[in-house]
Amino acid sequence: VRYEPGNICNDLTHTQQGSGACGFNSICKAIDGTPSCECPPRGYSLMDPNNQFGGCKPDFPQGCGVTLLDDKSMSPPEELFEFERIPNVNWPFGDYESFAASNESQC
Numbered sequence: 001v002r003y004e005p006g007n008i009c010n011d012l013t014h015t016q017q018g019s020g021a022c023g024f025n026s027i028c029k030a031i032d033g034t035p036s037c038e039c040p041p042r043g044y045s046l047m048d049p050n051n052q053f054g055g056c057k058p059d060f061p062q063g064c065g066v067t068l069l070d071d072k073s074m075s076p077p078e079e080l081f082e083f084e085r086i087p088n089v090n091w092p093f094g095d096y097e098s099f100a101a102s103n104e105s106q107c
Contacts, residue, residue: 009022023055025039
């Protein structure tokens with residue numbers, strides 16, 4: 001049996017009409033033509049644990065000046081984020097800004 005499109009994970013991301021087969025912040029893998037969805041390995045979980053196609057949500061506070069656990073001190077800006085490489089993953093149209101050929105330290 002053949003599936004159309006051949007790789008739904010790639011084919012649904014080539015437009016700006018939404019978040020693809022797996023929802024926002026998700027990783028889509030085509031297995032025998034069928035999408036399999038998972039959240040990024042650290043810091044994200046399914047929005048609905050019973051629906052792998054519903055997207056993933058961050059499990060960490062977002063924004064600048066996040067208060068630490070003691071509710072008194074603020075995190076320094078460099079501790080508010082980190083870069084993590086996820087091989088073979090691309091979230092098209094999810095970029096805030098596009099830079100030509102930059103590395104992690106330039107960013």
